[in-house]
Structure formats: C-alpha cells, structure tokens
Amino acid sequence: MFQKILIANRGEIALRVLRAAKELGIKTVVVHSTADADAMHVRLADESVCIGPPPSRDSYLNIHQIVAACEITGADAVHPGYGFLSENARFADILAAHNITFIGPSGDHIRIMGDKIEAKRTAKRLGIPVVPGSDGAVSSEDDAKRIAGSIGYPVIVKATAGGGGRGMKVARTEDDLIEAWQTAQTEAGAAFGNPSVYIEKYLEKPRHIEIQVFGDGAGKGIHLGERDCSLQRRHQKVWEEANSPALNIEQRMRIGQICSDAVAELGYSGAGTVEFLYEDGEFYFIEMNTRLQVEHPVTEAITGLDLVHEQIRVASGGGLSVRQDDIKFQGHAIECRINAEDPRTFVPSPGTITHFHTPGGLGIRVDSGVYSGYRIPPYYDSLIGKLIVHGRNRVECMMRLRRALDEFVVDGIKTTLPLFRDLVGNSDIANGDYDIHWLEHYLASSD
Ligand code: ADP
Numbered sequence: 001m002f003q004k005i006l007i008a009n010r011g012e013i014a015l016r017v018l019r020a021a022k023e024l025g026i027k028t029v030v031v032h033s034t035a036d037a038d039a040m041h042v043r044l045a046d047e048s049v050c051i052g053p054p055p056s057r058d059s060y061l062n063i064h065q066i067v068a069a070c071e072i073t074g075a076d077a078v079h080p081g082y083g084f085l086s087e088n089a090r091f092a093d094i095l096a097a098h099n100i101t102f103i104g105p106s107g108d109h110i111r112i113m114g115d116k117i118e119a120k121r122t123a124k125r126l127g128i129p130v131v132p133g134s135d136g137a138v139s140s141e142d143d144a145k146r147i148a149g150s151i152g153y154p155v156i157v158k159a160t161a162g163g164g165g166r167g168m169k170v171a172r173t174e175d176d177l178i179e180a181w182q183t184a185q186t187e188a189g190a191a192f193g194n195p196s197v198y199i200e201k202y203l204e205k206p207r208h209i210e211i212q213v214f215g216d217g218a219g220k221g222i223h224l225g226e227r228d229c230s231l232q233r234r235h236q237k238v239w240e241e242a243n244s245p246a247l248n249i250e251q252r253m254r255i256g257q258i259c260s261d262a263v264a265e266l267g268y269s270g271a272g273t274v275e276f277l278y279e280d281g282e283f284y285f286i287e288m289n290t291r292l293q294v295e296h297p298v299t300e301a302i303t304g305l306d307l308v309h310e311q312i313r314v315a316s317g318g319g320l321s322v323r324q325d326d327i328k329f330q331g332h333a334i335e336c337r338i339n340a341e342d343p344r345t346f347v348p349s350p351g352t353i354t355h356f357h358t359p360g361g362l363g364i365r366v367d368s369g370v371y372s373g374y375r376i377p378p379y380y381d382s383l384i385g386k387l388i389v390h391g392r393n394r395v396e397c398m399m400r401l402r403r404a405l406d407e408f409v410v411d412g413i414k415t416t417l418p419l420f421r422d423l424v425g426n427s428d429i430a431n432g433d434y435d436i437h438w439l440e441h442y443l444a445s446s447d
Contacts, residue, residue: 165235245432
C-alpha cells in the first residue's frame with residue numbers, strides 16, 4: 001500500500017480523495033494555487049504545497065510543479081481527481097518515469113480513449129455497440145456530404161479531441177452540413193488545438209446512460225451498473241441517478257457484462273466509465289472516461305462500495321476487493337450538482353458564502369469543499385457541492401431529496417439549488433420520463 005498520496009486537484013473532489021486516503025491510513029499531500037490557500041482540502045491535508053498562481057495552467061495543470069511537489073514531500077502516488085490532469089496521458093507517463101504511481105489507467109489506455117475515433121474503433125473491436133458514423137476523421141467537404149448522406153440526416157459533427165460538450169454541431173440537411181462541419185472544426189481547433197472532426201448519426205431523443213467499470217490491470221473486469229445522466233444543460237450533466245428509470249435488471253446486466261468483458265480484454269486498470277446514448281432499447285457508445293466521475297457517489301450509494309478505496313487498492317497492486325457476484329444494487333440514488341451560478345441564467349456567481357448549512361439525516365450525503373465564510377475564487381469550475389440522496393426505491397429517494405433541498409442553505413452567492421427545488425416537483429421527473437433534451441426544453445419554456 002502507498003505511504004503518501006498527493007492529490008492533484010481542488011474543491012470537493014480533493015476532499016473526497018483525502019477522506020478515502022485517511023480511512024486507509026495513508027498520509028496526504030495537497031497542492032494548491034495561491035487562490036486556494038484557504039480551501040478545506042488544504043486545511044485538512046497532512047501537508048500542502050503551493051504550486052503557483054490562480055490560472056490553472058500555472059498551477060493545477062503544471063506537471064513540473066506537481067512532480068516537484070511529489071519529490072519534495074516523498075509522495076509515492078498521485079490521485080488526479082477528475083478534470084485537470086486526470087485524462088492527461090503525458091502526466092501518467094511522466095509520473096511513471098519518476099517511479100510515482102498514477103492512480104488511474106496506463107498512459108496508453110488514456111491515449112486510446114482520449115482520441116474519440118480511436119476510442120470508437122476500440123469499442124467496436126471489443127464488441128461494444130457504437131453510434132453509426134464515419135470510420136475516422138472527415139477531412140473534405142465531399143466526404144462529409146457522402147458520409148452524412150449514407151448515415152441519413154440528422155447527423156452530428158464532433159471533435160476528435162472533444163470534451164465538455166464543445167466542438168459539436170448538428171446538421172439536419174446537406175445545406176446545414178457544410179456550415180456545421182466548418183464551425184465544428186474551427187471550435188475544435190480553438191478549444192483543443194486539434195481541428196479534426198468526425199460525423200455520427202444524431203439521435204433525436206436518447207437518454208445518456210453510462211456504465212461504471214473497474215479493471216484490475218491483470219485481465220479482470222467488473223461493472224457497477226449504470227447511471228442515468230440524461231438531465232443536461234449544454235451537454236453538461238446536472239442531475240444523475242442510479243439505477244436508470246429506463247432499464248430493467250436484464251438490460252443492466254447485459255450491457256454491464258459487455259463493458260466488463262471489454263475492460264478485462266483491454267487489461268484496463270482502475271475506474272472507468274463507458275458512456276452510451278440509449279434510444280428505443282439500443283445502446284450506442286459515445287466515449288469512455290478513464291477516471292473517476294463527478295457522479296460516482298450515486299453508484300457508491302446503491303452498491304455500498306467506496307470507489308476511491310477501490311482505485312487506490314488497484315493502483316497499489318492489491319486488486320479489486322469484490323467480484324461481480326458480490327455486487328448488489330440496492331435502492332435508488334440521485335445526485336444534484338450544486339453550482340455557484342444564477343439558477344436561471346447560469347452566469348457564475350463567485351463571492352463569499354456568508355452562511356452554509358447542509359441537510360442531514362438518513363440517506364443524505366453532501367460532498368462539498370466550501371464552508372461559511374469561504375470565498376469562492378472566480379478562476380475555476382462553479383461546482384461547489386453535490387447533494388446525494390439514497391432511498392429504498394425511487395419514490396422514497398425523491399421524497400427525501402425534496403426534504404433535503406428544503407434544508408440546504410447557501411447564503412451570500414447565487415446557486416442552482418432553486419432549479420432542483422423546481423425539478424423535484426415536476427411530474428416528468430417524478431415519472432422518470434425525460435431524455436437528454438428535456439432540461440433545455442424545460443428551461444426554455446419556463447423563461
Ligand atoms: P464530450 O466528451 O464533449 O462530453 P460526448 O461525446 O460525451 O462529448 O457527448 C456529450 C453529449 O452530447 C452527450 O451526452 C449527448 O447529450 C450529446 N451527443 C453526443 N453525441 C450525440 C449523438 N450522436 N446524437 C445525439 N446527441 C449526442
């Protein structure tokens with residue numbers, strides 16, 4: 001087992017990892033920017049190292065500073081959290097070259113899945129169902145037209161190096177296509193430094209369903225069921241639940257088995273998420289995330305498994321603590337992402353939190369790095385906390401969620417809590433009847 005883990009992240013996820021390491025008796029080091037000197041993870045860690053000024057590229061993305069912090073403190077492993085360097089293959093390679101363990105998969109596996117075309121090819125080879133589309137990057141207008149014509153409109157043009165929902169454009173006709181193809185390339189070039197794009201069938205009313213997988217790096221793989229993350233705004237997840245209201249146990253186990261067989265065959269190590277769009281009973285692979293996800297707590301709630309413990313065990317060579325047969329899905333869980341944003345315009349609302357009161361009681365979990373008197377810096381993601389609620393079934397979970405939202409108080413800044421108070425009273429949400437466009441339509445119609 002590791003002696004000391006360095007956490008290369010901030011906010012709620014830094015605290016989440018710190019808690020897991022403490023439980024396992026492992027010392028913790030956190031790195032932080034000058035803007036985060038007062039952050040909760042800095043206060044609670046055994047050691048902290050300031051690695052630079054506020055902009056992420058000078059601090060949380062500064063590989064050299066982070067490696068230097070490992071060497072100064074004697075950390076033998078790094079947990080990257082999500083975002084920042086968590087899917088940076090070069091970071092994983094550099095750590096390996098310094099004999100420091102990256103708590104995550106190998107650089108090669110990150111590289112394959114980080115390139116969406118390569119990821120889709122690999123998924124197809126491993127027997128995972130994929131969205132019909134171009135075999136690779138589409139580099140000429142004529143190819144774009146020919147491929148879109150053969151798939152059938154509508155189509156979506158997506159960046160090969162995409163992430164965070166950027167660089168995607170839908171085309172409903174051949175006239176739309178050329179514009180979509182050009183804009184997607186420009187956006188992709190600006191956002192990712194790589195203008196390469198590909199084309200897929202655009203699914204009109206899918207759900208977003210993702211499978212949590214784990215590999216032990218030695219040919220064993222398991223799945224922990226699915227999460228339904230269909231409630232999205234601008235392709236960003238807002239509300240996540242497990243199990244999906246749309247799947248039954250047979251469907252869950254069938255797609256889960258396909259994914260766990262795939263990670264086993266890949267020799268994949270650690271946590272991963274295989275993301276699908278789901279429509280009319282069919283799954284279509286869109287991408288695999290090679291890290292812990294923001295929404296992992298809903299899976300923890302229904303399986304009772306600590307995913308960060310599991311990541312640390314696997315990375316230290318201790319293997320998985322469970323086999324597929326040990327995993328039981330119990331009850332229902334929902335996560336609400338609470339952002340420091342205006343609940344209607346979604347404009348970020350940094351500033352000082354004058355009062356912070358979190359709900360409690362059976363089945364309630366709040367993962368957050370903020371506290372009363374904390375000043376939210378304007379430089380980073382606006383996620384300030386996650387409310388995760390578990391019940392014996394979906395109805396109980398929703399009742400408990402409504403009560404927990406009533407109790408939650410965040411004063412001094414604007415948050416998205418009022419949005420969730422609206423959603424929890426909505427009949428479509430109560431019935432689990434929504435697709436990936438539902439939230440955008442709802443927001444547009446309630447303006
Ligand atoms: P990113 O890596 O940028 O998040 P994804 O490929 O995961 O990109 O897609 C993000 C979201 O975009 C999906 O959850 C879905 O809402 C939408 N999307 C992506 N591909 C398609 C498609 N083929 N049809 C319809 N919607 C899509």
